[in-house]
Amino acid sequence: MAEVWFYMLEREPVDAVLPGLLARGLQRGLRLSVQSNDVEALKLLSDKLWAYEDVAFLAHGDASTPMPEKQPIYLTTAEDNPNGATFRFYIAGAEPLAMDGLSRASIMFDGNDAAALDHARALWRRFRGEGHEISYWKQDESGRWVNQAA
Template identity: 30%
Template structure:
């Protein structure tokens, strides 16, 4: 990413579905844009559930991905890399932060996407802090709330 480009920060507030259901379509949109994705969570159980969801969320296809911690995995070749660590081993353009994972506000990505579940108060509070930090730094910030149908509606914040 050129030094002149600063990341956009997009926030996804889940209230209807689990993260494992909501994240795959967002990742698919990134791949359709020609971007690689790094998805980070310190929760290995979350990563395992997301791994399974990426294989099955669409009956017609799957999202090519791998888990960074898997033995023998060539992380650099993975279009979507699931990881417990914030290490851009697949040269990702989009960063997906889950379960309160933090990244520098000027992280070297085109887009940083924070996905958080409404019922997780600690993660929701962390997302608010991240939103404020990005906004205070003059970065593009967008906030989406899940609709009753499971889609997204941008909310004015």
């Protein structure tokens, strides 16, 4: 059974927050993927990953990239998982249809958007009903992620 982490974004947009979370995952040696319903959101995220820091970038690819199975971070609008990611981030309204092979599914949503908040609440009920371990994360004043359920 996969863990499901909900990230409520109130201070910064997903493209500002997600690169740091992906960088930490790569430091831990994880295979990662990001799924979005919005192609433009993935393009913006890709740009941010290429320019992550002045001296570094976060290697990633998508279905059009040669050897997507070799990419440490895979960006997609579908359920495909050629890089064997065990940690998947869902953005721009994307949601897991199945969690086969995932250790963690992270749902990132805009806490200032009523529709996104309602969607996240519906997903929370669904995953709780399916028996997944659920966490709810929010940034504190310093920008640090804090588990609100702890």
